[in-house]
Amino acid sequence: MPDQPLTIALSKGRILEQTLPLLARAGITPAEDVLSTRKLLVDGTLEGGGSVRFLIIRATDVCTYVEQGAADIGIAGRDSLLESKPHVYEPLDLNIGRCRLCVCGPKALVEAGTPARGSRIRVATKYDRLAADYFLAQGVQAEIIHLYGSMELAPLVGMAERIVDLVETGGTLRANGLIEEITLFDISSRLIVNPASFATQKASILPLIERLRQAVAGQA
Ligand code: PRP
Secondary structure: OOOOOEEEEEEHHHHHHHHHHHHHHHHHEOOOOOOOOOOOOEEEEEOOOOOOEEEEEEEHHHHHHHOOOOOOEEEHHHHHHHOOOOOOOOOOOOOOEEEEEEEEHHHHHHOOOOOOOOEEEEEOOHHHHHHHHHHHHHOOEEEEEEOOOOOOOOOOOOOEEEEEEEEOOHHHHHHHHHHEEEEEEOEEEEEEEEEHHHHHOHHHHHHHHHHHHHHHHHOO
């Protein structure tokens, strides 16, 4: 019996714009324009024969869909993987979505020095675990304020002294009078695979990983 079409979870947003050319080079083609469609489940084809289907979801949900087996494979940011530590395989760095996860704050506060051991600060972030781990290691008592986006606003309205967020061009920080204090992790998008899917659908998943590996190598 032939394998079922593989289900691939893709992140919406700016990562998707970089993902589509990579998929195209790998011969993996959605049947419709996933940048504009409102559909969340989209069929696709593989060059040389075969079909796949795509789930178009939020970046932070890709790990969940793949860990649960609702998607066989996915494209997830290293930031999401570090924060949620899903039980998935991570066979390939796709070298897209490159940015860094940083501690940032208002220029004057950051230039006044890193928070002293034993001091208390408020930190706005969607990376609760990574932020808490970092400040714990610094001996700083951090109150983590969870936000879902636009973290840069929190210091401007006096809600936090620091943020932990992704920085790509630095444009959002500059526009809001913030600067980087420290880079915690370099980030890029990774291919992730559900372990049970890998065990049962190795014959389809291994060639797909190979297609993507060659597409990544071709862009270097
Ligand atoms: C991300 C990130 C920063 C911004 C950094 O947000 O959270 O806000 O991009 O990019 P830059 O350094 O190039 O300015 P995104 O635009 O993805 O939206 P979000 O705030 O909803 O997460």
